[in-house]
Amino acid sequence: xxxxxxxxxxxxxxxxxxxxxxxxxxxxxxxxxxxxxxxxxxxxxxxxxxxxxxxxxxxxxxxxxxxxxxxxxxxxxxxxxxxxxxxxxxxxxxxxxxxxxxxxxxxxxxxxxxxxxxxxxxxxxxxxxxxxxxxxxxxxxxxxxxxxxxxxxxxxxxxxxxxxxxxxxxxxxxxxxxxxxxxxxxxxxxxxxxxxxxxxxxxxxxxxxxxxxxxxxxxxxxxxxxxxxxxxxxxxxxxxxxxxxx
Numbered sequence: 001x002x003x004x005x006x007x008x009x010x011x012x013x014x015x016x017x018x019x020x021x022x023x024x025x026x027x028x029x030x031x032x033x034x035x036x037x038x039x040x041x042x043x044x045x046x047x048x049x050x051x052x053x054x055x056x057x058x059x060x061x062x063x064x065x066x067x068x069x070x071x072x073x074x075x076x077x078x079x080x081x082x083x084x085x086x087x088x089x090x091x092x093x094x095x096x097x098x099x100x101x102x103x104x105x106x107x108x109x110x111x112x113x114x115x116x117x118x119x120x121x122x123x124x125x126x127x128x129x130x131x132x133x134x135x136x137x138x139x140x141x142x143x144x145x146x147x148x149x150x151x152x153x154x155x156x157x158x159x160x161x162x163x164x165x166x167x168x169x170x171x172x173x174x175x176x177x178x179x180x181x182x183x184x185x186x187x188x189x190x191x192x193x194x195x196x197x198x199x200x201x202x203x204x205x206x207x208x209x210x211x212x213x214x215x216x217x218x219x220x221x222x223x224x225x226x227x228x229x230x231x232x233x234x235x236x237x238x239x240x241x242x243x244x245x246x
Contacts, residue, residue: 001029001086001087001103001105001217002029002031002082002084002085002086003027003029003030003031003076003084003085003086003087003088004030004031004032004033004079004082004084004085004086004087004088005023005030005031005032005033005087005088005089005090005100005101006033006035006072006075006076006079006087006088006089006090007019007023007032007033007034007035007089007092008034008035008036008037008068008071008072008075009034009035009036009037009039009043009044009047009092010036010037010039010042010043010065011039011040011041011043011115012039012041012043012092012093013039013041013042013043013046015092015093015094016034016043016046016092017046017050018094019093019098020032020034020047020050022064022099023084023101024054024056024057025098026098026099026101026102027101027102027105027246029059029102031056031058031079031082031084032057032058033058033059033060033075033078033079034047034057034058034059034060034092035059035060035062035071035072035074035075036059036060036061036062037062037064037065037066037071038061038062038063038064038065040147041215044058044059047059056079056134058082059090060074060078062074062222067177067178068177068178068181069174069175069176069177069178069180069181070177072170072181073090073171073174074087076161076166076171077171078160078168080166082164084163085162085163085164086104086105086160086161086162086163087160087161087163088101088104088158088159088160089157089158089159089160089161090157091157091158091207094204094206095158095203095204095205095206096116096157096158096201096203097201097202097204099117100158100199100201101160103199104116104159104160104199105160107160107197107199108160108162110195111159111162111195111196111197112161112162112164112165112189112194112195112196113117113159113160113161113162113165113186113189113194113195113196113197114159114160114197114198114199115151115153115156115158115159115186115196115197115198115199115202116153116198116199116200117151117152117153117156117198117199117203118153118156118161118202118203119137119152119153119203120134120152120153120198120199120200121200123137124200124201124202125202125203125205126202126204126205127204127206127226128205131223132198136155139154139155139179140152140153140154140191142222142225143155143183143225146225146226146229147183147187147225147228147229148229149183149186149187149190150194151186151198152198153198154182154183154188155179155182155183156182156201156203157182158201158203159182161185161189162194164194165189165192165194168188168189168192168194169185169188169189169192176224178226180223180224182222183225183228184224184228187228188209189227189245191232196221199201210225229244237243
């Protein structure tokens with residue numbers, strides 16, 4: 001069993017070395033793939049040094065800030081090429097606890113996508129102002145109403161995919177970013193017949209660095225759910241679609 005943890009980075013020098021250490025501690029089969037968008041603070045160079053001494057650490061250097069969605073898609077493609085059986089996506093800033101990764105892998109016995117949910121058992125978010133918490137919570141309610149996804153946390157960025165689930169999705173056709181990327185990947189997996197489950201997590205806001213949330217990302221998520229729903233209706237009508245789960 002080979003597990004790849006894909007971590008997009010931009011200016012994460014305060015977190016990345018310790019994060020890699022903590023992730024590698026979880027399982028002997030874990031590899032870490034950092035996708036760095038040419039961080040001016042030297043994040044990429046730090047990972048280069050770590051990777052030169054550890055064959056389980058890898059890095060993809062990109063030319064600049066190209067978006068979270070494309071970072072994950074490129075990372076997923078590399079992980080598949082390297083023979084990953086399971087692919088985890090997570091933030092670089094310790095908002096997500098690496099100790100949850102073995103919980104994901106255990107749950108993969110029953111699911112093809114396991115999502116770390118902030119809202120499965122009430123609200124489990126630390127250090128968010130009330131306005132942002134309410135925005136996130138009701139964005140998930142809105143997403144469920146429009147798309148029909150039976151998930152408590154449609155926008156979580158901490159999750160684990162089975163290889164076949166990602167292979168069923170045309171990653172070149174994914175152009176969404178931020179929250180909308182998370183929604184779209186979940187929706188594609190469900191649409192393609194894969195089993196999706198959730199496990200409770202505690203989300204702790206950034207320990208170091210700066211938040212990358214923007215109004216553009218929120219607006220994109222609002223419109224993306226309708227695009228997904230309408231696109232699904234078109235595919236059902238025409239009989240076209242992605243490769244489905246066996």
